Structures are given as structure tokens and as C-alpha cells.
Amino acid sequence: MKKFLLFISLSLVATLGSAQVIFNVQAPSSNAGNYNMSYAQASSGWGVPDMTDPANAITGQLCMASDGTSADSLVCNAVTNNVTGKIACLYRGSCEFGVKALNCQNAGAIGVIIINNVPGAPIQMGGGAQGTNVTIPVVMISDIDGATLKADMEACNTTTAFIGSKTGYYGSDLGFYPEHILRPEQFGNVQALSQDASEFEVQLGGWVINYGANDQTNVTLNAVVDNGSVLYDNTSTPEALILPGDSVFVVLPTFSQASYPNGYYDITYTIASDSTDEFPNDNTLAADFLMSDSLYSYSRLDAGNGSPIALNYYRASNSTATNSSCMAFRDPNASRIAINGMTFSATTLSANSLDGEFVQAFAYEWNDNFTDLNDPNFAISNLVEITSGDYIYNADLQGDSIFISFDEPMLLTDNQRYLFCITHYGEFIFTGYDTEIDYNWNLETYLQPQFPGESDGSWFATGFGTDIVPAISLNVFPSAVGIDEEESDNEIVAYPNPANVVVNIPVGENYGAVTLTITDMQGRVVSTQNIQMASPILTVDISELSSGSYIFNILHGDENETITVSVAK
Numbered sequence: 001m002k003k004f005l006l007f008i009s010l011s012l013v014a015t016l017g018s019a020q021v022i023f024n025v026q027a028p029s030s031n032a033g034n035y036n037m038s039y040a041q042a043s044s045g046w047g048v049p050d051m052t053d054p055a056n057a058i059t060g061q062l063c064m065a066s067d068g069t070s071a072d073s074l075v076c077n078a079v080t081n082n083v084t085g086k087i088a089c090l091y092r093g094s095c096e097f098g099v100k101a102l103n104c105q106n107a108g109a110i111g112v113i114i115i116n117n118v119p120g121a122p123i124q125m126g127g128g129a130q131g132t133n134v135t136i137p138v139v140m141i142s143d144i145d146g147a148t149l150k151a152d153m154e155a156c157n158t159t160t161a162f163i164g165s166k167t168g169y170y171g172s173d174l175g176f177y178p179e180h181i182l183r184p185e186q187f188g189n190v191q192a193l194s195q196d197a198s199e200f201e202v203q204l205g206g207w208v209i210n211y212g213a214n215d216q217t218n219v220t221l222n223a224v225v226d227n228g229s230v231l232y233d234n235t236s237t238p239e240a241l242i243l244p245g246d247s248v249f250v251v252l253p254t255f256s257q258a259s260y261p262n263g264y265y266d267i268t269y270t271i272a273s274d275s276t277d278e279f280p281n282d283n284t285l286a287a288d289f290l291m292s293d294s295l296y297s298y299s300r301l302d303a304g305n306g307s308p309i310a311l312n313y314y315r316a317s318n319s320t321a322t323n324s325s326c327m328a329f330r331d332p333n334a335s336r337i338a339i340n341g342m343t344f345s346a347t348t349l350s351a352n353s354l355d356g357e358f359v360q361a362f363a364y365e366w367n368d369n370f371t372d373l374n375d376p377n378f379a380i381s382n383l384v385e386i387t388s389g390d391y392i393y394n395a396d397l398q399g400d401s402i403f404i405s406f407d408e409p410m411l412l413t414d415n416q417r418y419l420f421c422i423t424h425y426g427e428f429i430f431t432g433y434d435t436e437i438d439y440n441w442n443l444e445t446y447l448q449p450q451f452p453g454e455s456d457g458s459w460f461a462t463g464f465g466t467d468i469v470p471a472i473s474l475n476v477f478p479s480a481v482g483i484d485e486e487e488s489d490n491e492i493v494a495y496p497n498p499a500n501v502v503v504n505i506p507v508g509e510n511y512g513a514v515t516l517t518i519t520d521m522q523g524r525v526v527s528t529q530n531i532q533m534a535s536p537i538l539t540v541d542i543s544e545l546s547s548g549s550y551i552f553n554i555l556h557g558d559e560n561e562t563i564t565v566s567v568a569k
Contacts, residue, residue, distance in 0.1 A: 020165060020166060020167070020175070020177060020211065020282070021039055021051045021052060021163075021164060021165055022034055022037075022162070022163070022164070022165075022166050023035050023037040023113070023139055023141065023161065023162075023163050024161060024162045024163075024166075024279075025062075025149065025152070025159060025160075025161050026059075026159075026160045026161060026162060029152055029158070029159045029160075031148055031149055031152060031159075033281065034279070034281040034282070035141055035145045035149075036121060036122065036141070036142065036145070037122050037139045037140060037141050038121075038122040038123060038124050038125065038139065038140045039051050039137065039138065039139045039140075039163075040097070040101070040125050040127065040131070040134070040137070040138035040139070044124060044125065044126050044127055044131070045098070045126050045127030045128065045131040045132060046098070046127040046131040046132065046134055046138070047127075047131065047132045047133060047134055047135050048134055048135065048136065048137060048138060049135065049136075049137065051137055051163070051164055051165065052165050053165060054164065054165045054166075054167050054168055054169065056137070056164060056165075057162065057163065057164020057165060057166075057169070058087070058110050058111045058136075058137055058162070058163050058164060059160060059161070059162050059163075060085060060086050060087045060110050060111060060160065060161065061085075061086045061087065061156065061157055061158070061159060061160055061161075062086070062087050062089055062113070062149065062152050062153045062155075062156070062159045062160075062161050063081075063082075063083050063086040063087065063088060063089060063109075063153065063156035063157070064088075064089045064090070064150075064153040064154045064156065065079050065081065065083050065088040065089060065090045065103075065104055065107070065109070066079065066080055066081045067079055067080055067103065068080040071093075071094065072091055073089070073090045073091050074090060074091055074093050074094050074095065074100070075088070075090040075100045075103050075104060076094050076095035076099060076100065076103070077103065078103055078106070078107070079103055079104055079106070079107035079109075081156075082156075083104060083107050083108060083109045084107065084108030084109070085108060085109075085110060086109055086110065086156065087109065087110060087111040087112070087113060087161055087163065088104035088107070088109035088111070088112050088113070089112075089113045089115065089149075089153040090104070090112070090113075090114060090115065091114070091115045091117050091146070092114050092115065092116050092117040092118075092140070093117045096126075096127075096128030096129060096130065096131075097114060097125040097126065097127065097128060097131070097138065098126075098127040098128040098129060098130035098131035098132075098133070098134055099128065099129075099130050100112070100114065101114075101130075101131075101134040101136070101138045102130045102133055102134050104136075105133075105134055105135065105136050109136065110136055110137075111136050111137040111138070111139075111163055112134075112136065112137070112138045112139070113139055113140075113141060113153075113161075114138065114139070114140045114141075115140070115141055115142075115143060115145075115146030116140060116141065116142050116143045116146065117143065118143065119142075119143055119144075120142065120143075120311045120312055121142055121311040121312055121435050121436065122139075122140035122141055122142055123140065123312055125138065125140055126317075137163050137164070139163060166211050166279060167211050167245065168211070168212070168213050168244065168245075169211075169279075170211070170212050170213070170278040170279050171212050171213050171214045171278060172212050172214050172216065172273075172275035172276060172277055172278050173210070173211040173212035173277060173278055173279045174208060174209065174210055174211070174212070174216055174219060174242070174271050174273055174277055174283065175208075175209055175211050175271065175277075175279065175281075175282030175283060176206055176207055176208055176209055176269075176271065176282060176283075176285060177282060177285075177438075178285060178436075178437065178438035178440075178467065179438040179440035179441065179466065179467060180206050180207040180209070180440075180441060181205070181206035181207075181269055181285055181287055181441060182202075182203050182204055182205050182206060182287070182441055182442060182445060183202070183267070183287035183289070183437075183439070183441075183442060184202045184267075184287065184289040185442060185446065186289075186296065186297060186298045187288070187289050187290060187297055187298060187299060187300050187301060187437065188289075188290050188292065188295040188296050188297035188298075188299075188301050188473055189260075189289060189290065189291050189292075189296070190291075190292065190293070190294070190295070190296050190337060190476050191260065191262055191291055191292065191293050192293070192333070192336045192337050192476075192478055193331050193333050193334070193336060193337065194260050194291060195259065195260075196257075196258055196259060197256035197257060197258060199332075199333060200256070200260060201254050201255060201256035202225075202254065202255040202256070202267070202289070203254050203445070204223045204234075204251075204252040204253070204254065204255055204267070204269075205221070205249060205250055205251040205252050206221060206249070206250060206269055206285070206441070207247050207248070207249050207250075207441070208221055208239070208242065208247060208248055208249075208250055208271055209246075209247040210242040210243065210244055210245065210246055210247065211245075211279070212244060212278070213244055214244065214275070215241060215242070215243055215244065216241070216242045216273050216274075216275060217240060217241055217242075217273065217274045217275075218238040218239070218240065218273055218274045219238060219239040219242050219248070219271065219272070219273040220235050220236050220237075220238050220239070220250075220271070220272050220273070221235070221236045221250040221252065221269060221270070221271055222234065222235040222236070222269070222270045222271075222272065223252050223255075223267060223268065223269050223270075224266075224267070224268045224270075225255050225265055225266070225267050226265070226266045226268075227261070227263050227264065227265045227266070228263070231255070231257065231265075232255045234252050234253050236250045236251075236252055255267075260291045261291070262291050262292050262293060263290070263291060264288060264289075264290050264303060265288060265289050265290070265291065266286065266288050267286065267287040267288055267289070268284060268285070268286055268287075269284065269285045269286075269287065270283060270284050271283045271284075288300075292306070293476070293477075293478075294475055294476050294477060294521060295473050295474070295475070295476065295521055296329070296473060296474040296476055297327070297472065297473035297474070298327055298434075298437075298439065298450060298451055298469050298470065299433075299434035299437065299469045299470060299471040299472065299473070300434055300436065300437055301473065302548075304546060304548075305401070305520055305521065305546055305547065305548030305549075306473075306520055306521035306548065306549075307343060307345070307401035307473075307521070307547075307548050307549065308343060308344070308345070308401065308432065308434065308471035308472055308473045309434050309436075309471060310345045310399065310431075310432025310433060310434060310471035311432075311433070311434055311435045311436060311471075312432070312433050312435050312468070313345075313346065313347045313399075313430035313431060313432050313433065314430055314431070314433050314464055314468065315424075315429065315430045315431065315455075316453070316455035316456075318455070318456075319455040319456045320427070320456060321425065321456050321457070322423055322424075322425055322454065322455070322456060322457070323423065323424055323425075323429075323431070323453075323454070323455055324362075324421040324422065324423040324453060324454035324455075325344070325421065325422050325431045325433070325451070325453060325463070325470035325472055326419050326420060326421040326422075326451060326452050326453060326454065326463070326470065327419075327420050327421075327450070327451045327470060327472060327474075328366070328417065328418070328419055328448070328449040328450055328451065328452065329412075329417075329418040329419075329420060329474070330415060330416065330417045330418065330448075331412075331414070331415075332414055332415050333414060334412035334413060334414050334415070334416065335411070335412055335413060335414050335479060336478065336479055337412060337476045337477065337478060337479055338409050338410055338411045338412065338476070338477055338478075338479045339363060339406065339409065339410045339412065339420070339474050339475065339476055340405060340406055340409040340410075340475055340476075340477060340564075341361065341389055341403055341404050341405040341406050341474075341475045341564065342361040342389075342403070342404050342406075342420060342422060342472055342473065342474055342475065343401055343402065343403045343404075343472065343473045343475065343521065343549055344359070344361075344401070344402055344404070344422045344431055344432060344471065344472045345399050345400060345401050345402060345431070345432040345471060346359065346398075346399075346402070346424065346429050346430060346431050346432065347398045347399050347429075347430050347432070348398070348426075348428045348429055348430065349428050352428040353396040354393040354395075354396050354397055354398060354429065355393050355394065355395055355396045356392065356393060356394075357392070357393045357424065357426045357429050358390070358391075358392050358393075358424070358425055358426070359390070359391045359392075359393075359402075359404065359422060359423070359424045359425075359429075360388055360389065360390050360391070360404070360422075360423045360424075361388060361389045361390075361391075361404040361406065361420070361421070361422055361423075362385060362387075362388045362420070362421045362423060363385070363386045363387045363388065363406065363410050363418065363419075363420050364383040364384060364385055364386065364418060364419045364420075364421070365383070365384040365386055365416060365417070365418060366380070366382070366383055366417040366418055366419045367382040367383070367384060367417070368380065368381055368382045368417075372446075372447035372448060373443075373447045373448065373449060373461065374447055378461070380419075380452055380459035380461065383419060386410055387406045387407055387408045387409075387410045388406065388407060389404040389405050389406045389407055390404070391404045394496070395498070395568070397498060397568050399432070400498065400547060400566075400568045401547065401548055401549060401566070402498070402549075402566055403475065403521075403549035403564050403566050404422075405564055409477075411479055412479075419452065420472075420474055421454070422470070422472050423454070431470070431471075431472075432470075432471035432472075433464065433468045433469060433470055433471055434468075434469045434470075434471045435467060435468055435469075437467075437469050438466055438467040439466040439467075439469065440466040440467065442466075443462070443466050449461060450462070450463075450466070451463045451469060451470050453470075473521075475521060475549075475564070492505060492506065492507060492508075492561060492563045493506070494506075494552075494563055494565050497565055497566055498565075498566035498567060498568035499542055499565060499566070499567060499568070500542075500543075500567070500568060500569060501541070501542065501543050502539055502540060502541055502542060502543075503539075503540050503542055503565050504537050504538070504539050504540075505537065505538040505539075505540065505552065505554070505563060505565075506536060506537045506538075507536060507537070507538055507554065507561055508536055509536050510533050510534070510535055510536050511533055511554075511556035512532065512533055512556070513530065513531070513532055513533075513556075514530075514531050514533060514538065514554050514555060514556045515528065515529070515530055515531075515554075515555040515556075516528070516529045516530075516531055516538070516540065516552060516553070516554055516555075517552075517553045517555070518545070518550050518551070518552055518553075519550065519551045519553070520548060520549075520550055520551075521548065521549050521550070521551070526545065526550065527544075527545075538554065540552070542565070542567055545567045546567065546569065547567055547568055547569045548566070548567055549564055549565070549566050549567075550564070550565050550566075550567060551563075551564055551565075552564070552565055
């Protein structure tokens with residue numbers, strides 16, 4: 001056992017920002033609409049204007065910039081085509097963001113759009129050595145959106161876009177964003193802890209904001225919960241008047257059920273009013289969740305294989321030794337379950353490989369005594385390690401979901417606070433985060449820790465923020481199964497693991513006829529096979545399995561052996 005004596009103070013500031021920065025392609029382009037983006041901010045080493053101030057918004061024609069080289073519009077050198085008065089568009093890669101933006105600014109551009117060169121959502125951009133010299137707006141869009149808009153950008157004089165705060169830009173414009181709504185306290189919920197309405201419920205509600213220049217009347221918020229059939233459909237009492245720039249928090253009845261069958265539950269919020277909204281893109285939001293037997297997570301989980309969804313990869317920029325992505329856990333019925341491992345994903349900078357990188361999973365009792373995040377006694381200092389597990393990459397499995405089995409499965413105690421962490425040590429390794437979900441208003445409402453982060457021994461109570469959620473999950477099994485049975489699983493080491501076509505399982509003796517049942521991490525049966533073993537090593541064809549983690553249950557006589565296998569395609 002180890003005890004970490006690390007402390008960082010927490011300052012929790014509850015704010016509601018009504019200014020929303022958008023990138024909107026305007027009609028008559030066939031690609032007109034609002035696009036997801038990130039934007040450069042002064043706090044990240046830029047000299048750019050404050051884009052939350054409507055006075056700094058820009059409108060201009062999109063134009064692909066070129067520096068005259070054979071590279072695909074990377075603009076690491078001076079711009080050679082005419083982008084004066086336009087929004088210059090280019091690709092990420094080869095040089096710092098600040099260098100690209102400054103080259104466009106020097107050529108007369110009024111703004112810059114950088115297209116991501118890797119799959120996934122836009123990332124937060126650091127200014128680098130030249131960022132402080134850039135005084136025009138700089139945004140990033142995804143590779144997919146870049147491909148959609150490429151023809152518009154290359155035309156240079158046909159498509160107009162707006163970048164900035166939309167506050168007051170339209171006459172009638174209600175809206176809200178992911179940080180403004182209540183959602184389930186975590187995305188992945190465990191059936192054993194959620195057996196009825198007394199054990200699981202979802203408070204529903206959200207802020208409705210009038211971004212427009214006109215008064216809005218008879219404003220309502222609706223929420224629908226659907227798991228294949230509609231379980232809940234409630235609309236709020238109309239708000240008689242919301243003035244321009246004002247907002248109101250709308251409370252809806254709590255969603256609860258007598259029981260919660262496993263599966264996905266789609267929660268959809270929708271805003272309506274007397275007026276026709278001129279910017280309806282932000283009138284609907286999702287707050288979905290999953291109920292399963294075996295997966296607990298704050299990040300979203302893939303509907304196909306149950307793995308955490310990682311859209312971006314981060315590490316603390318100033319760390320030199322350790323980085324930890326963690327999730328907090330506490331439940332009044334925790335003793336019903338046990339944990340046997342964690343799933344995560346990682347990537348590296350393009351010049352580096354994951355092969356040989358070392359990652360650990362830790363389970364801690366969090367024994368600091370505090371009530372909530374506003375408690376002056378809040379601390380992350382009394383962590384007692386209960387169990388752990390290791391993983392060494394034996395291939396460059398960029399972005400693949402990896403399951404780390406704990407050395408000893410862990411039984412939980414009711415109402416005990418825990419912290420579960422994925423810790424990596426490589427200088428160039430980045431772990432996955434889900435950036436399409438935001439727990440901001442949950443944090444403001446419940447005031448409980450969600451996913452703290454650690455860097456070089458210093459703890460940060462809200463990690464990278466409520467909108468950057470660690471893409472990690474706990475693998476859970478009922479405590480009634482028995483810890484001794486689960487412990488025996490760890491004596492078997494499959495190889496290769498992760499595997500691609502076949503996996504070998506050395507069970508120790510030739511059992512002859514066995515029944516192999518393969519289930520995914522949601523507990524769903526993927527395959528059942530009757531196999532005649534010819535040696536003490538069970539060789540299994542997994543060529544038909546998709547990437548992800550699976551539980552292999554080997555039945556011989558009246559005995560069972562189980563092992564977790566990761567498949568990487």
C-alpha cells in the first residue's frame with residue numbers, strides 16, 4: 001500500500017457565460033450552418049482579441065491560403081496568394097499555430113481557420129513563440145468539417161462566414177450549450193447500483209439564454225427520455241418574458257423509473273417560444289446515459305463495443321514525471337459490486353510510437369474528510385492505494401481501447417469515497433478525453449468531485465475542466481460472484497494481448513472439450529463456441545471480432561476460467 005500526501009487548494013467559481021463564440025457559414029452556401037470549433041485565447045499565449053465580446057466579431061469570405069510550397073496549405077512560410085480582407089484557411093501541421101496565423105495576418109487576413117489534420121474534434125491551440133504577435137481571431141475546425149468546406153474555401157470569393165459572439169447578432173435567438181444543462185451524474189451507470197427510483201434518478205433542467213436583440217415570450221424547455229419507447233416527456237410552464245441578454249433556469253420534473261433495463265437512454269432537451277428562431281442550431285441538446293451490468297464512466301461509451309469515446313488526447317503541458325486521468329466514485333450501495341480493471345486509450349505525437357510505453361491503473365481509497373467542493377477541508381491528500389495494474393504497449397496502438405486488469409479485484413465499501421486513475425509516465429504520451437460532453441452544471445448543482453487530474457504530484461480538483469472528460473471506464477462485476485473466483489483470472493495471461501487474428505490462452509492443462517463464451521464489456525454475448533482442446537493452450541480465432549475488450553469465459557466440467565482479451569484491428 002502507498003499513501004500519497006499531495007494537496008492543492010480548490011477555488012470553485014460558479015459562473016454562467018451568456019456570450020457564445022461560433023463559426024457560422026452563411027447562406028447561400030449549400031454548406032451553410034454552424035460548425036464545431038475551438039478558438040485561440042489570450043490565456044494560451046495569444047495576442048488575439050476577446051472573442052466573447054461581440055465587438056470583436058468578424059464577417060468575411062473564406063479563402064484557402066497558400067505559401068507557394070508543395071505542402072497542402074500549411075502556411076509555414078509567407079502567404080503568396082491574395083487573402084487581404086478575407087478569412088484565411090489552412091491546415092494544421094509542420095509548424096506552430098502562431099507562425100501560421102502570423103503569416104496570414106501579415107498578408108492582410110482578418111481571421112484564420114486552421115483545419116485539423118488528424119481525426120477528431122478541434123483541439124485547444126497554444127500560441128507558441130509567435131502567438132502574442134497575432135491580433136486577429138484564430139479558430140480550428142475538424143478534418144471532416146474542413147473536407148466539407150474545402151470547395152468553399154478554395155473558391156476564395158463565394159462563401160461568407162461569421163466568427164465571434166452571436167449575442168445580439170440575430171433578432172430572435174434563444175439557445176443553450178452543453179455546460180448549461182443538468183445531465184445524469186455519470187454517463188455509464190451500473191445496474192446493481194440502480195435497481196429502482198430510490199437508487200437512481202436524473203434531475204432535469206437547464207439555463208435558457210436569450211442571445212438575440214428582441215424580447216422572447218412564452219419560452220419553454222422540453223425534455224424527452226427514450227430507450228426505444230418514450231419513458232418521459234415534459235414541457236415546462238411558459239416563461240412569459242426573457243429580455244435580450246438575460247437567462248432563466250428552468251426546472252423540470254425528475255426522471256425516475258421503478259426499474260432500469262440495460263441499454264441506452266436518450267435524453268433530448270428542446271427550447272421553443274412564440275418567435276421563429278433565426279439561429280436554431282443551439283436549441284436542442286442531448287444528455288444521454290447508459291445502464292449496464294459492467295461499465296461505469298463519466299465519458300460516453302461506444303454503442304458497438306462499450307469502450308470510452310476519446311475525441312482528443314491531453315497531458316499537462318508542464319509535466320515531466322507523471323500524468324493521471326482519474327474519476328471519483330462513491331455510492332451508498334457500493335458493496336454490491338467489485339472492480340477488476342479499467343479501460344483507456346492513448347496516443348503520442350506523430351514522431352513517437354506507443355510501443356514500449358508504460359501505463360498503470362490505480363484504485364485508491366480517498367480518505368480526506370470533506371462534505372463537498374465548497375468545504376474548506378476539501379483536499380486530495382489522503383489517498384490509500386488498494387490495488388493496481390500495469391500495461392506495457394507491445395505495439396503502436398494509437399487510439400485503441402486498452403483494458404488493464406487489476407492485480408487483485410477490488411471489493412467496495414458503501415459510502416466510501418474512491419479515486420480510480422490511469423497514470424502514464426512517458427514524455428510524449430497523451431491519454432484520451434471526451435470533449436463532447438460537459439458536466440459544468442452538474443458540478444455547480446451537486447458540488448461533488450468528478451474527475452480530478454494529477455501532474456507531477458500536484459492534484460487539480462476539476463482536471464482539465466468539466467468539458468474535457470477522461471475517456472476511461474471501470475469494469476465492474478457483482479460482488480456476489482466472489483473475489484476468489486475473479487482473482488484466479490489474473491493467473492492466466494493471454495498472448496498476444498491485444499490480439500488481431502488469434503489469441504492463445506494457456507490455461508495450464510488440456511481440458512479437452514470446453515465451452516467458450518465471449519461477451520463484450522457491456523455483458524452482451526458475442527460468441528459461444530464448443531472447442532476440443534488439443535493442448536494446454538486454448539487457441540481462439542478472433543478474426544470476426546471488432547476492436548475492443550472482451551471477457552472470455554471457459555467452461556470445463558463444472559468449473560469456469562475467465563480472462564479479459566483486448567482486440568485491436
